Amino acid sequence: MKTIKNLRVVLIATLLISVLSACGSKNNNEPSKEASPGASAPSSASQNASPGKPKDIELLNVSYDPTRELYEEYNKSFAEYWKQKTGGKITIKQSHGGSGKQARAVIDGLEADVVTLALGYDIDQIAATGAIKEDWQKSFDDNSTPYTSTIVFLVRKGNPKGIKDWDDLIKDGIQVITPNPKTSGGARWNYLAAWGYATKTLGYDEAQTLDFLKKLFKNVPVLDTGARGSTTTFVEKGIGDVLLAWENEAYLALKEFGDEYEIVTPSLSILAEPPVAIVDKNVDKKGTREAAEEYLKYLYTEEGQEIAAKNFYRPRLQSVADKYKDQFGTLNLLTIDQDFGGWKEAQTKHFADGGTFDQIYTPGS
Amino acid sequence: MTFLRKKDRVLPGLPITLGFTVLYLSLIVLIPLVALAIKSAELSPAEWWNTVTNPRVVASYKLSLLTAFYAGLVNLVFGLLLAWVLVRYKFPGKRIVDGLIDLPFALPTAVAGIALTTIYAPKGWVGSLLQPLGIKVAYSPLGITIALIFIGIPFVVRTVQPVLQDMETDMEEAAATLGAYRARTFFRIVLPELIPPLLTGFALAFARGIGEYGSVVFISGNMPMKTEIAPLLIITKLEQFQYAQAAAVAVVLLLISFGLLLLINILQRWSNRRLRTAKGG
Amino acid sequence: MGGIVTNPRAGKSKPIRPHLTEPRVVRYVLIGIALLFLGLIVILPMAAVIAEAFRKGWDAYVSALSNKDAMSALKLTLLTALIAVPLNTLFGVAAAWAVTKFSFRGKNLLVTLIDLPFAVSPVVSGLIYVLLFGAQGFLGPWLSDHNIHIIFATPGIVLATMFVTFPFVARELIPLMEAQGVQDEEAAVSLGARGWRVFFKVTLPNIKWGLLYGMILCNARAMGEFGAVSVVSGHIRGETNTLPLHIEILYNEYQFSAAFAVASMLMLLAVVTLIVKSILESRMSREEH
Numbered sequence: 001m002k003t004i005k006n007l008r009v010v011l012i013a014t015l016l017i018s019v020l021s022a023c024g025s026k027n028n029n030e031p032s033k034e035a036s037p038g039a040s041a042p043s044s045a046s047q048n049a050s051p052g053k054p055k056d057i058e059l060l061n062v063s064y065d066p067t068r069e070l071y072e073e074y075n076k077s078f079a080e081y082w083k084q085k086t087g088g089k090i091t092i093k094q095s096h097g098g099s100g101k102q103a104r105a106v107i108d109g110l111e112a113d114v115v116t117l118a119l120g121y122d123i124d125q126i127a128a129t130g131a132i133k134e135d136w137q138k139s140f141d142d143n144s145t146p147y148t149s150t151i152v153f154l155v156r157k158g159n160p161k162g163i164k165d166w167d168d169l170i171k172d173g174i175q176v177i178t179p180n181p182k183t184s185g186g187a188r189w190n191y192l193a194a195w196g197y198a199t200k201t202l203g204y205d206e207a208q209t210l211d212f213l214k215k216l217f218k219n220v221p222v223l224d225t226g227a228r229g230s231t232t233t234f235v236e237k238g239i240g241d242v243l244l245a246w247e248n249e250a251y252l253a254l255k256e257f258g259d260e261y262e263i264v265t266p267s268l269s270i271l272a273e274p275p276v277a278i279v280d281k282n283v284d285k286k287g288t289r290e291a292a293e294e295y296l297k298y299l300y301t302e303e304g305q306e307i308a309a310k311n312f313y314r315p316r317l318q319s320v321a322d323k324y325k326d327q328f329g330t331l332n333l334l335t336i337d338q339d340f341g342g343w344k345e346a347q348t349k350h351f352a353d354g355g356t357f358d359q360i361y362t363p364g365s
Numbered sequence: 366m367t368f369l370r371k372k373d374r375v376l377p378g379l380p381i382t383l384g385f386t387v388l389y390l391s392l393i394v395l396i397p398l399v400a401l402a403i404k405s406a407e408l409s410p411a412e413w414w415n416t417v418t419n420p421r422v423v424a425s426y427k428l429s430l431l432t433a434f435y436a437g438l439v440n441l442v443f444g445l446l447l448a449w450v451l452v453r454y455k456f457p458g459k460r461i462v463d464g465l466i467d468l469p470f471a472l473p474t475a476v477a478g479i480a481l482t483t484i485y486a487p488k489g490w491v492g493s494l495l496q497p498l499g500i501k502v503a504y505s506p507l508g509i510t511i512a513l514i515f516i517g518i519p520f521v522v523r524t525v526q527p528v529l530q531d532m533e534t535d536m537e538e539a540a541a542t543l544g545a546y547r548a549r550t551f552f553r554i555v556l557p558e559l560i561p562p563l564l565t566g567f568a569l570a571f572a573r574g575i576g577e578y579g580s581v582v583f584i585s586g587n588m589p590m591k592t593e594i595a596p597l598l599i600i601t602k603l604e605q606f607q608y609a610q611a612a613a614v615a616v617v618l619l620l621i622s623f624g625l626l627l628l629i630n631i632l633q634r635w636s637n638r639r640l641r642t643a644k645g646g
Numbered sequence: 647m648g649g650i651v652t653n654p655r656a657g658k659s660k661p662i663r664p665h666l667t668e669p670r671v672v673r674y675v676l677i678g679i680a681l682l683f684l685g686l687i688v689i690l691p692m693a694a695v696i697a698e699a700f701r702k703g704w705d706a707y708v709s710a711l712s713n714k715d716a717m718s719a720l721k722l723t724l725l726t727a728l729i730a731v732p733l734n735t736l737f738g739v740a741a742a743w744a745v746t747k748f749s750f751r752g753k754n755l756l757v758t759l760i761d762l763p764f765a766v767s768p769v770v771s772g773l774i775y776v777l778l779f780g781a782q783g784f785l786g787p788w789l790s791d792h793n794i795h796i797i798f799a800t801p802g803i804v805l806a807t808m809f810v811t812f813p814f815v816a817r818e819l820i821p822l823m824e825a826q827g828v829q830d831e832e833a834a835v836s837l838g839a840r841g842w843r844v845f846f847k848v849t850l851p852n853i854k855w856g857l858l859y860g861m862i863l864c865n866a867r868a869m870g871e872f873g874a875v876s877v878v879s880g881h882i883r884g885e886t887n888t889l890p891l892h893i894e895i896l897y898n899e900y901q902f903s904a905a906f907a908v909a910s911m912l913m914l915l916a917v918v919t920l921i922v923k924s925i926l927e928s929r930m931s932r933e934e935h
Binding site: 376377378379381382383385386387389390393394395396397398400401403404443446447449450453454456460462464465466467468469470471472473474475476477479480481483484490491511514515518519523524526527528530531547561562565568569572573575576577578579595596599600603608611612615618619622623625626627630631634637 | 761775844
């Protein structure tokens with residue numbers, strides 16, 4: 001009797017484990033099944049095996065929130081280009097989320113072939129685990145940043161509060177919407193732009209600069225966790241007088257929500273560089289290096305740059321930049337490397353625990 | 366009441382059920398949680414202590430505990446009322462109301478958060494009515510409490526309801542025949558029997574509230590020291606790639622909830638036993 | 647203590663005897679307060695979801711639901727619930743039996759541990775599996791060498807869901823079986839019934855409603871879980887997105903109506919399970935009478 005009971009325990013345990021592992025192994029097959037769409041090609045199982053035909057390739061691009069529209073368009077264009085060039089089929093899967101969260105997913109084993117994130121710091125963190133080579137930023141032109149952006153103000157139609165520049169943001173009765181720099185890459189650019197402006201206009205006095213930022217954040221009623229969340233708070237919930245946003249996000253909001261808003265360009269802003277990189281560990285494992293490299297290089301071509309510009313990112317290529325120069329106002333731009341000593345320094349000074357951002361909210365300081 | 370003592374021997378199935386319970390519990394819950402504790406132990410004791418006693422972290426613990434407690438209290442009262450109304454009274458549309466109770470579980474927490482913010486934001490359906498009265502719901506601790514009430518209400522109703530349904534009415538009947546007032550009958554006869562499920566429901570709603578994230582971040586406003594909940598701080602630490610610090614904050618949160626749950630379970634078992642002895646005697 | 651074996655709990659709706667209820671006014675007031683509370687806290691948000699879902703009309707609603715990514719998210723969500731709910735039900739019954747029919751040392755601790763997943767922040771419940779199975783985690787390197795995918799794939803999503811919905815069935819059954827005691831089963835055993843028979847013939851009929859409630863709650867929560875799944879999913883479109891994650895994506899793409907349309911589908915799934923429940927309920931009570 002007793003042995004029978006024990007047997008049952010073992011039986012149930014095995015059942016449990018086998019169910020779990022069964023769904024594990026099933027999933028391993030799933031991507032390949034979806035890569036070759038079974039509906040259109042009935043003999044999809046044998047397709048990959050035939051040696052004559054070029055192999056079907058699948059890439060995973062792990063990106064941050066505001067690039068959804070950009071890469072949706074870009075992936076189509078690249079797939080066509082790839083087909084013309086090699087005759088093969090390429091499928092690009094997308095994953096979007098907060099930049100830091102996405103970097104963490106790659107660190108924890110999300111098998112991205114390429115990462116296209118909001119700031120170099122996040123890619124540096126992946127590189128620190130060895131998945132990306134250390135000097136990744138030299139792999140492609142222009143600091144591995146095929147397109148740039150900057151931080152602008154989005155205000156309500158007619159600019160009822162007369163917001164023109166950063167020092168308008170610290171006035172009484174102005175509500176400023178920005179995401180939390182601790183959880184959002186875009187918000188870090190916002191914060192640094194404000195810091196840079198305050199530093200320059202207040203004669204490089206750190207205490208006064210911090211005071212400026214304190215006043216600014218006193219006017220912030222809600223700190224959303226991501227850039228998109230802030231845009232929604234400003235646009236959908238109707239909260240706040242001014243939204244600090246990526247230039248591309250501000251234009252997209254204009255496009256999506258019509259003429260209820262307008263963009264104000266401050267006298268000084270920051271050159272936001274969202275870089276791209278190949279995840280060496282994953283492409284070597286999957287054998288997709290060639291395709292991944294081609295994918296990122298294509299961003300620098302005329303077609304790639306055109307798509308970036310259409311999606312309100314500032315192109316690097318002069319010919320495309322000239323074509324779209326009416327769209328993007330000229331700005332005085334700080335850069336992270338020259339004005340803030342690179343991401344590592346900026347991160348430690350401003351956003352790490354006990355950094356300037358924490359000091360803003362610590363009582364009594 | 367002799368069966369209490371000899372029940373171990375009579376009924377079958379202890380080894381298999383207990384064995385399976387412990388095995389499954391270990392695989393799904395305990396081992397992963399131990400991993401969390403091990404991760405947080407990567408910090409030196411001093412670092413660990415500094416992380417969890419940082420003023421912002423402490424403020425967020427306080428906020429999470431208080432809002433979850435208030436929400437639990439509100440749910441205790443209204444959950445009992447709802448369960449009572451649903452079991453004892455007949456009214457049109459009762460089935461539908463009964464079904465609606467479960468919906469807070471089915472709705473993804475993020476959707477709940479967005480929907481609640483839509484309603485209680487200064488320009489929302491209800492928020493715009495409360496605004497002139499000077500009541501700010503969204504982006505204040507009150508908003509967090511409302512989100513937690515939403516999340517927790519099914520817990521109380523669904524633990525009280527089955528017990529109330531199965532409750533014998535003999536005692537009530539006897540009390541009524543003896544001329545006791547209805548309210549007195551309720552507080553003397555019915556309520557004591559409901560204390561165990563009420564406690565359970567409260568504990569579950571409360572514990573769930575402490576950890577809730579998805580619905581709260583939308584309505585809380587996330588202002589450090591004021592409306593920043595503890596789970597958000599965990600996310601914040603993770604965003605800075607500080608896994609160990611995040612784990613430390615999580616471990617403390619976990620210990621608080623575990624302690625509270627343990628206390629309430631002991632209390633519940635104790636009241637249960639007292640109840641049964643009282644009934645038997 | 648008479649009449650136990652004949653099972654007085656079988657009949658669901660008892661006739662309300664006038665001396666066992668409150669005056670009509672009190673009744674109406676109580677019903678009114680209960681409904682008002684439910685209206686403010688539960689119904690209004692639901693109404694907001696539905697109103698938003700149909701803001702762009704019926705066609706937009708249908709196209710949001712028939713979208714390819716929405717369909718694959720639905721499939722994944724159903725698959726997840728299909729694995730997590732039966733396993734947790736099995737566990738719940740076993741745990742409730744062990745806890746309520748026997749007394750042993752450490753029972754309070756065990757019950758509390760069963761409750762624990764409720765108290766764990768969804769954020770943490772995702773994180774623990776990342777710490778365990780992630781590339782930097784304890785088992786990560788081994789899994790990677792053997793090419794086994796757990797997190798950022800279906801098993802991780804199932805595990806996180808199982809964790810979050812772990813206590814539901816057990817939690818529903820424990821107070822119920824506690825209140826019922828062990829007399830019925832003991833009577834059956836003394837009459838010569840054994841093992842599974844006792845459970846199926848005596849215990850199950852007594853607990854079936856609690857069990858069903860537990861499963862429905864477990865299922866609802868399994869399909870609606872957001873936080874924990876978000877951590878382990880990797881958000882790959884059309885592959886590892888569940889319905890709640892798909893909703894988030896749509897919302898972040900400014901497709902508010904589509905997001906709420908998909909959310910209303912989740913509400914619909916919940917309603918369907920409730921309808922199934924009431925059909926079962928009425929059929930069972932008919933059989934009994």
